[in-house]
Amino acid sequence: MKKTKMLTEGALMLAVFTILLLIFNYIPFLSLIAVAFLLLPFILYSAKYPLKYSFILLIGGIIISALVGTLLLIPVAIAYGTTGMVIGYSIQKKKSKTFLYIAASIMFLLNTIGQYIVSVVLFKIDILKDTIKMVRESMNKSMQIFEAVDKGTTDQLMDQFNTILNSFTTLLPSLLVIASFLIIWILLSINLPIARRFQIDAPKWNSFRDLQLPRSILWYYLITIILTLILRPEQGDFLNTALANLNFVLQLLMLLQGLSFLFFYSYEKKWPKAIPVLIIIFSFLLFPLQYLIRILGIMDLGFNLRQLIKRKSP
Incomplete structure (x- = not known):
């Protein structure tokens, strides 16, 4: 009976995750709402059942993401699935809210870094480098328009812009860490109160x-x-x-x-x-x-x- 219940709830959580994934991928104006709850099925399941069954749910989520969307959805399923598992497992083991928050943030950060490395190594796509290059080229073109009017002011603006861009490049690692911790704080603030309504003993802030x-x-x-x-x-x-x-x-x-x-x-x-x-x-x-x-x-x-x-x- 217990295994049957685990399988039934696992199938239900997978169905909920699939619906959220479809909304995230195909309904742009609802995608921000859907992405906020992608953690929830994994939190609810991992908080109640052994970790090995949560891994089965994660594998199912990855397969579903490839079937209902594109290969680009697989990193989304992995990132939110593993992070949700860490949160749920921490709740199951009665870990403190601080431990839960740090563990989930680190897992999300590792997913982000891992996906960036895979993108660069396997697909030769460096999103950060390309974005910085595009911003620099766009700024150069904009400055060329104003250069004919006031060259001194243009040079000053370009120096300030280059300083800001160099600072951003230098501080990129810490900005990535801060972004991960901020995103997880927002997601936990949304999902933990809902988890408590499903009789999950989630810690309060x-x-x-x-x-x-x-x-x-x-x-x-x-x-x-x-x-x-x-x-x-x-x-x-x-x-x-x-x-x-x-x-x-x-x-x-x-x-x-x-x-x-x-x-x-x-x-x-x-x-x-x-x-x-x-x-x-x-x-x-x-x-x-x-x-x-x-x-x-x-x-x-x-x-x-x-x-x-x-x-x-x-």
């Missing part, structure tokens, strides 16, 4: 104001800054790329810690909820404000400001 990063991150941040100042690697070197990406990610984490502290402080002082939200909006519009919030994050980690505020609170 704490409030953003309770976010507390490990203190060791502060030391990594300081070491990265010191190494950058002492070594002064040249532009384009591997060391320069590594330190630039580390510094970028750690700065972002300090910013998150600072924003979390602002929400915590606002909650303790019973400020209107709109105030910290407005601070976040202005921090993206006014870049210097990000420095102040980042300093708050560093102080919060280094001096445990939250405990000091709690002690002073009545």
